[in-house]
Structures are given as C-alpha cells and as structure tokens.
Amino acid sequence: MKELLILVDENDNELGVMDKLTVHQTGALHRAFSVFIFNSNDELLLQQRADEKYHSAGLWSNTCCSHPGSGEKVSDAASRRLKEEMGIQCEAGFKFSFIYKMKFENGLTEHEFDHVFFGRSDELPKPDLREVKDWKYISLKNLKKEMIIKPGNYSVWLKICLPKVMEHFVKNSNPKI
Numbered sequence: 402m403k404e405l406l407i408l409v410d411e412n413d414n415e416l417g418v419m420d421k422l423t424v425h426q427t428g429a430l431h432r433a434f435s436v437f438i439f440n441s442n443d444e445l446l447l448q449q450r451a452d453e454k455y456h457s458a459g460l461w462s463n464t465c466c467s468h469p470g471s472g473e474k475v476s477d478a479a480s481r482r483l484k485e486e487m488g489i490q491c492e493a494g495f496k497f498s499f500i501y502k503m504k505f506e507n508g509l510t511e512h513e514f515d516h517v518f519f520g521r522s523d524e525l526p527k528p529d530l531r532e533v534k535d536w537k538y539i540s541l542k543n544l545k546k547e548m549i550i551k552p553g554n555y556s557v558w559l560k561i562c563l564p565k566v567m568e569h570f571v572k573n574s575n576p577k578i
Contacts (some may be wrong), residue, residue: 406468407432409514411500418471425456428502428510434479435558436465436493436518437566444538446526448487450556451534456505459534462556464489466515475516483520487536488527493520496569503557517562519569541567 403420409432410416424431438446446464450457465486469478476495484490496519502512526536539547545563548555 404468405471407471411514413498413514421468425509425511428504428512430500430502430512430514431468432475432516433468433513434466434475434482434516434518435463435562436479436483436520438464438483438487438489438491438493438520438522439570440523440538441521442538442540443570444540445544446487446489446522447537447539447544448526448528448533449535449537451530451532453531456507456509456511457556460556461554462559463562466558476518479516479518486529486532488529489522489524491520491522491524493518497565499562499565501558501561511557513558515558515562517566519566541570 405418408416467482504510
C-alpha cells in the first residue's frame with residue numbers, strides 16, 4: 402500500500418493527498434514534522450539515517466522526522482514515529498514551523514512544511530535498524546562546531562533549522578512545552 406502524504410499550501414492548509422514517491426518526484430509542498438529530544442544534560446539525541454534511505458542516507462539528523470497520515474494530528478504522528486523509529490516514548494511540544502525546498506542528487510525533491518517538536522527524555526533509544534544506522538547525544542554547541550567542520554555529514558533540514566532550534570532552546574531551558 403502506497404503511503405499518502407498531505408499536500409498543503411504555504412499556510413499549512415490541506416489541499417489533498419498524493420503518494421510519497423510522486424510527492425518527492427514532483428516537489429509538491431507537503432506536511433512533515435521533526436522531533437528534537439534532549440536529555441537531562443541538555444544534549445540533543447541525533448540519529449544517523451540508515452544506508453537504505455532513499456535520500457540523505459547515512460547522514461546525521463535530528464532525533465526523528467516523518468509525515469503525518471491523512472486525518473492524523475501532527476502531534477500524534479510525531480509521538481507515533483518517535484516510538485516506531487527510535488523506540489522512545491515521551492511528550493514533545495510544538496515549537497515552530499518552517500518551509501524548505503531541496504533537490505537531491507537522485508532527482509527527488511523535498512519540499513516540506515515542517516512542524517518542529519521538542520521533548521525531554523533520558524530513555525535510551527532502541528532504534529528500528531531499517532530506519533536508523535546509529536545514534537548519539539551531543540550538545541548544541543558541539544553540534545554547531547561539527548556541522549561547520551563536516552557539513553556533508555548532516556541532513557539539509559537539520560542545517561536549515563538548527564539556528565532556530567538553538568534560539569528556542571536558549572529562550573526556554575526546558576524544551577518541552
């Protein structure tokens with residue numbers, strides 16, 4: 402069964418659904434989410450995407466990201482995928498949204514209206530190895546340094562939203578709403 406993604410306009414109003422592959426072949430704007438989980442030491446849990454991913458394979462990225470299903474609340478989808486992908490259950494609160502568009506070398510285009518969630522947990526991940534190659538905790542300061550030294554090791558969307566993540570994290574020492 403093909404996964405259907407929710408097409409949206411620039412204000413996140415639903416326009417319909419389209420299968421995932423067609424969305425990424427055409428570059429249609431669609432709804433997505435990114436989850437950032439911090440531990441009690443204020444370190445961010447990163448995942449290294451599995452080598453089998455159809456884009457950004459093997460790159461380090463935020464804790465979890467995906468797309469809500471048709472009729473599914475974004476917050477419910479974020480919790481569901483965090484459990485499915487990383488084996489973690491914790492509350493994550495909405496922080497901000499952003500739109501980005503990026504064409505990949507394989508001809509696919511990611512064009513997302515991305516909802517960003519923060520949470521806090523010291524639970525150790527038990528990732529789905531079909532989704533996640535590796536994981537690590539890192540301070541935002543060290544992540545920023547690493548991304549300057551080796552930018553090619555990180556996903557595009559992490560590089561785009563990290564400054565805003567850092568801004569929101571500094572404003573609120575507890576990243577969970």
